[in-house]
Structures are given as C-alpha cells and as structure tokens.
Amino acid sequence: MCELLGMSANVPTDICFSFTGLMQRGGNTGPHRDGWGITFYEGKGFRTFKDPNPSSQSRIAELVQEYPIKSRAVVSHIRQANRGGVSLENTHPFTRELWGQYWTFAHNGQLTGYESLETGRFKPVGDTDSELAFCWLLNQVEGRFPEPPEELDVVFDWVAKCCDTLRSLGVYNMLLSNGEYVLTYCTNNLHWITRRAPFGKASLIDEDVTIDFQQETTPNDVVTVVATQPLTNDECWHKMLPGEFSVFHLGELAYSRKG
Template sequence: MCQLLAMNCAEPTDITFSFTGFAARGGGTDHHADGWGIAFFEDKACRLFIDHQAAANSPIAELVKKYPIKSKNVIAHIRKATQGIVELENCHPFQRELWGRHWIFAHNGDLHDYDPFLSGVYQPVGTTDSERAFCDIMQGLRKRFPGSQPPLDELFHAMEDITRTITRHGVFNFVLSNGQALIAHCSTRLHFIARQWPFTKAHLIDADWEIDFAKFTTPADRVAVIATAPLTDNEVWTTFEPGELILFEKGAPTLRTVVPIPEAVRLRNAQNTACQ
C-alpha cells in the first residue's frame, strides 16, 4: 500500500529532513513508486506538488528536498497503486475548498464496495477510492455545517462520525488538514513523534543524514511528525492504536478517540497480512 507523511507545528517549520527520508521510500528503499505529492499550507491556501513519477527519481521531489518551504501544516504521500491507474490525477494529496479554505487529504488503504452518493459539489477527478472518500468527507462536513466552519472540537467529532462510516469498507489510514490543525486516523499502521525543547539529534533510516535540531530551534518550537513507519532510528515514535483518530494542534496531539475497526475489516486485514 501507500505511505503517509504529515507535519503539524507551533511555528512555521521546513520538512526537508523528514521528506528526504520519506521520498527515498518512493522507489528507492521501498516499492512505493506509483507517484507522490506534497502540500504546504500558508494560512488558508497551500502549495501543492504532485508527480506520477517515483519520488526517489522525480526532479520535482529533488526541488522540494532542496527548497526549505516553511509551514505549520504539511501533508505528503507516496503511492503504491491499488485502485486507479498510474496517472497524475490519481496522485495524492488531493485538494478541495470548504468554508473559504483549502483542505488537503491523503489516504493509505483500500476501500471495498465503496460508492458514495456525491451530489455534485465535490466530484473526483481521478479514479481512486481515496479521492472518492475525500469528496465524501467534504460533502459530509458541508452538509453538517452549511454556514461556516465550527470550532475544532466539533469538527473533530464530526470527522469521528464520518470516519466510522467509511472505515466499514476497508483500510482507511488518512491525514487531513485545513491549515489550522491536522487530523490523522489509523486503521492498520501509523506512527507519530512530537519534538519539543530541548531538541536533540535525529538520524534518518532511509538516508545517511543526521541533524541536530537544537541548532535550528527555539523553546517556542514544537513539531509533530506523523508517518506510516518511523523515519528515524534513534528516536522513540508513538504507535497509533488501531482505529485511533487524533487531532494535532500546534505540534501536539490535543484530542483523541478510537473508531472501532469492524470485525469483517479486521479479518480481511489479517488474511491479507498472512498472505504477504
């Protein structure tokens, strides 16, 4: 399947270190070579880069690794196609507008028998189950809160209900952000680390690069990095519980709940793992 990377920060921060290790997994140290993408929020809007080439070999990925764009919320994805052909329109993350802000979404998993009714405001451009799920989420939030965006705690609980419905159809690891906060959900595998003062050194698993964050940070900095698999080998990463949904604000987890994984989905996941 695909892999996810996200970052939520108290102060604008660049993701060049984490993205360098992550991009290597896109056809270099791992087999996720069916496209990639990354989005950087700047207040209400974001910069979005996508490419159907493998991240390990993409000239655009090289640009991103060398271009320290600072942001409080970043979402990235490397793709191993399960639904939808290898084309640009099927590359994550996906972007839509809601309540006058850009929203960004990326998904790792495989949804079965999933064909939600989409009224027309939000429609997929590509052919992935992931983009259908994103349109379903946007439509559900717009229907629930037609006037304006609710407080973040209400938004989080709305996402809990929507996630509960979609996760009945299969593996639904995802990250979602509107530039104010970041929501992450784990069906099968997801990890995070929250770095804060005093910062220490970190060494990438997928590239020979060690960085001393203490040289580039202040006591005001706090950074949460979310990834399918840990990116460093000398830090302690926290493993999400199956079904766990977490809201990250200003570099820290602030709200948590567990959306139970349906028994049929758990059995299917176990069978697929046993066959690998």
C-alpha cells in the first residue's frame, strides 16, 4: 500500500508541515520505501518533484520539506510497490494534459483485471495498475466530454462513476487535480481536515514537530488536507466512507457523494 497526501487552499499555501509528516513514512516510521512524488500547482502550471528512492533518505525530499513552495492544489504520494517495479516511470503522481489543463493523479491500492481497460490516446509509459487506471479515466472523461462543459459538476459525476468501476477491480483510493479542483475517492483509507480561523496548534504523529497555524496564516485562509491516515494527533480528521467521492475547491468541500 501507499500513502496519499493532497491539499486544496484558497490562498497559495505551503505544505511543508504535512509533507514532513508524510516523508517520515517513506522508509522511517512507515514501510513505503519505493519512491515518492509531489506535484504543486502554481496557476495553470505545475512542478513535480519525485524520486524512486525512499523519501526519508532523499535529498530532494529534504529540499521540498525546507523550501516553502506555495500552492493552491497539491497531490503527493509515497509508494510501496505492488504492481510495477521500482522506477521513475512508475513513481506517482502522474500528469497528463486534457482540455489544455494539466491533470495530476495519485493512487493508493491495488487492482486486478485492469489490463483490458481501454486507454485510447492516453498510453501508459510505465507498468503500474495506477497509471493505467489514470489513462483509462482520462479517456473516459474525454470520450464523454471532448470539450470541457461550462459547469464541471457533470464531469465530477462522471468521474465518480468511473471511480466506482475502478473500485470494483480492487482497492482504489485516489487523488486527482487539475490545479483548481482536488478530487478524492475512497475505498478504505482516506481522511481529511479543513483548517480555518480560529487557527490552533497541531502536532505531527510521525515526528516531533508542532506548528502554530495562527503564526502562519491570515484569518481568511481556508486549507483542506487529505491524507491516507491522519497526520496529526491533536486535531479531528474526518474519515471518508467506502465509495465516497469528494471535490475540494479553494480549500472548501465543494461537492460530496457518499458511496
């Protein structure tokens, strides 16, 4: 299994604190030794840092932890390989362009019988079930919506249905973003929290670090963090239900469909 970490915020926000917790699980407090990656959106562009090496020993992960890249949408993943070898092309997140937007995807879980999914023009480069599922999902979305509709709600509905199909093939926890929206799907393990004023303090589970969000934020900031397991032990995280699909926008839960 792997661990997912996502963020949606109404102002560019750094994710150093949460990432510090996550990266400890990459070979230190957790068994996820098979690479990690993180994608930051800035405007319509994005930056991805990734490494097939364990995050707890990665120079690049160190930089990401120390260097506050501010973003409104983040997708991150640390990997414990099941399908597909340990290599850069199999390291999440994966990004592809659709409708002139970059879409970024990370998956936790394992699928069976996925090999026959039709990916159309979105051809996997590596050999993970995850990248193939992503390519299939984009192909499904493009097949139904060759151009983006004005209201994306119908797209979200369709993505949710496609995720149901993927869940029928195994464990499918997902983060997906186009830089504006962060979409999540839960099979078994996905938690979320929205932080807003009045901000308090929080302590990481995986490392002895406490943050006072009040020092780091303005009163109007709204920031949601989504993670496989709660990252802090003194805040109240919501556990998502099997089949739950959610859309976060500018830090707020914008849409939710229970499974």
